Amino acid sequence: MIVRVSVPSRVHLTLIDLGPTGYRRNGGVGFSITTPRSTLSFVHNTAVDLRALELCGYLPAEIASLTKRLECLMSQQQLTQGLRLKDVQLPARHGGFGTGTAAALASLESLFLLNGLSVSPEFLRANCGRGGASGIGLSSYFKGGFVFDAGRRFDSAPIVGSDAINQVDELPLEMARLDMLDWPMGVLVPPCASATSPEQEQAFFSHQLPLSAADVFETTYHAIFGTLAAVQSRDYDAFCASINALQRCAWKRAEIDLYGETVRACAAYLASVGCDAVAMSSIGPALIFWASDFDAAFAAAVRQYGPSAVLRTRPDNTGRIISYD
Incomplete structure (x- = not known):
């Protein structure tokens, strides 16, 4: 069986609360667009093999980190099948399209589908390792549209970008999701x-x-x-x-x-x-x-x-x- 996932790009308009004190940290507004898209196809494999991401500008350390995350979930959830990324096309890496979140969620969701299991969006969001700075891509992956999130509770740790956060202990709080009008x-x-x-x-x-x-x-x-x-x-x-x-x-x-x-x-x-x-x-x-x-x-x-x-x-x-x- 081949599982194919086609993910719209997300546009992130801005982070919001980046101050030294406050109620919340980060937060943002953004929305999904139909083109360009991230397309990934996965097949059964004995282990987790995401090496095809190298073709899209992923660094070895990034691939290793995502691979380890999926391997840990295989062990925790007692999954018998791994997966291999067979084909992949992503928009320009680090270009503003949210490819990191799209690839992580697609890989995680496909791992469970290839094992005959369907898990909730909440589970996938909590276990994909994304959302450290913004929740727009975490929400738009599942339902598109315009999203406003209020970030997470304030803490005094230095503010860093999503790619610098490997473990997300509190997911961004989605406050609103609206359909976008088809403005040219x-x-x-x-x-x-x-x-x-x-x-x-x-x-x-x-x-x-x-x-x-x-x-x-x-x-x-x-x-x-x-x-x-x-x-x-x-x-x-x-x-x-x-x-x-x-x-x-x-x-x-x-x-x-x-x-x-x-x-x-x-x-x-x-x-x-x-x-x-x-x-x-x-x-x-x-x-x-x-x-x-x-x-x-x-x-x-x-x-x-x-x-x-x-x-x-x-x-x-x-x-x-x-x-x-």
Whole structure:
């Protein structure tokens, strides 16, 4: 039997509470898009074999860590079948699409399916090792849509990115999940921007954080009273205004600045050809854009950056698709 898992990419608009004190830590807003997708197929095997992830830019240590997690679950749950990752296609690694969470959840879920078992989303979320910084990908994997999570309870440990956390003791608290409206949307992967490495990301977190209370409050306002409320009320103009405002907030502004002028110049160009809003997903460099006259804006972006860098996409309100051969 072959288990095939097709996972929509997640767009992460921003982390929210990155201050030195408070009620919660992290939290965020984001949503799923139909394209690009992570597609993985698994077959029975005597052991856990995820070596095919090397073809998608996974480091040996990352593969070893995920392999060990699945092996431990095999032992704990007394599973008799391992699995082998037969085929895999992922969007650009560390590009802002949530591939790490998608691959971890797909591998874990497929392990149980190949053993004839179906486990709950709650079990999978708790045992996949993801969600240390954001819960958007943990929620959107199963049901897509727009997600607002309130992070976890505050603690005084240094704030780090998801890839620096191997054990998640408290999952992010999902507060809202809404269907996204089918507003015309595209993706631009800036051709000259290299994705940040895990080491660069952790150095960035260490240097930039914690944020001031004023910066946290500003981000919270635009994320909740702007983006979340606009999705719920189906207000395209307010949605676009809040997206642009989030790009100017301290945390997202610092993430964009990681790329010098490269990403900022791409965002400015998209605005100049009629885009109503442009957002960098997570720590980038992928940009998501919206436009009322979408065909004209999309054509201009293709002329400027080439067809391989720009693609049309839509919101995904379904989540992963599982099929069997």
